[in-house]
Amino acid sequence: MTYTYTYPHPAVTADIVVFSVEDDRLKILLIRRKEDPFQGQWALPGGFVGIDESIDDCALRELEEETGLSGIYLEQLYTFGTPDRDPRERVISVAYFALTPMTGLTLKHGSDAMDAQWHDIDAQPELAFDHGAIIRLARERLTAKLDYSTVGLKFMPAEFTLSDVQSLYETVSGQARDKRNFRKWILSLDILEETGRKKSDGAHRPAMLYTLKTPAEIRMIK
């Protein structure tokens, strides 16, 4: 089966930069390519947009197929379209960025598909295509959005402590924050709710667990 057009068409892919946080380090999810071009190299999860599929749906589907992740937060980032970014044919990539808590995730790993693996943001392997540039832009956007939206809470699991949130913000932005001011600020946004339960994991005072009042919502700040 072939498809014929009266003028040339580019291929279009969706590629996803998935961020998460573990052990106070920002991580991204990469897959190892098992086919040419760039066989064996690390790349962003992603793939070609189906002809009857929205780009958003494509991103969700490819992420599920290649990494096993589903139901996580996705946002369109930017479209990369220089003519020579893929050696095979003209490929335009609609890049997404995604945030997920690390807790309770299981990656497709060593399966028939590709290996998916978390990598420290500051210790990336060499990447296929222009995926390095895509990741740089995604990281810029992430740190920027942390300041003017509540998107950062997408890194949090269902229940979390205020110290968890502060440590997250410090990890992603790379700068320490005053404890009292941070807690005043995050609570003033009026998006968190005490659960009544507490988390005790060690020889110290247990911390109150919070949830998001409306988990789906992302508020713009200021």
Next chain:
Amino acid sequence: MTYTYTYPHPAVTADIVVFSVEDDRLKILLIRRKEDPFQGQWALPGGFVGIDESIDDCALRELEEETGLSGIYLEQLYTFGTPDRDPRERVISVAYFALTPMTGLTLKHGSDAMDAQWHDIDAQPELAFDHGAIIRLARERLTAKLDYSTVGLKFMPAEFTLSDVQSLYETVSGQARDKRNFRKWILSLDILEETGRKKSDGAHRPAMLYTLKTPAEIRMIK
């Protein structure tokens, strides 16, 4: 000549929302379609991405071809890709937004190409495709960026007064600003330079003319 692929490819267009300001009103540039689909209706300038052309270049070229504008400020906005947005075939649109001063522009008008015409943002005709939604998003982005970047100055001609700038900001954001605070603020950004010349256009005190220190630069604020 035809082009054949082993799996179906979407078409990709670049479409541009060009904003300008005239008589204290925000305007957008539309063209009247002379071909189906949506023949005779108004639409955004734009067209198909050449197979060896970057998307940015396509946006610049189409804008020039369809409206006569060149060398104006362009920024990628968002990529629209729901499967049914064009009745002919699957078309993915990479939307741009553009800002230009109105002074000294001449549009292609009634030529062999399409009619290009400025429309008040709040008095748009019915639009082809999903271009109405694209314009809404572009406007949101414009008002947002006005607050956290100096992109608004792309509306200004080579020389302008501080009152011109204030009136621009009031027009785009829709809210009045205190004169003294506005002037303190815009000067504190350290991006304007007195020319020494003054503009006198009426029976009142002439105003100092300013230029941008570095016209190409766009600063993020705060």
Next chain:
DNA sequence: TCCGTTAGTGTTTTAATAACACTAACTAGT
């Protein structure tokens, strides 16, 4: 020369942000 109109200029008040140090609650080790 008077009137209408827009340009230009500082100070005070108010609100937001940043700095800062101790007590509480728990566990593990003695």
Next chain:
DNA sequence: ACTAGTTAGTGTTATTAAAACACTAACGGA
């Protein structure tokens, strides 16, 4: 059972940034 170690939790003051506010200057036209 008490001590040491560790993280949670809490208000007040100082500093900085933003908002409010009214008059004089310069010009052209009547």
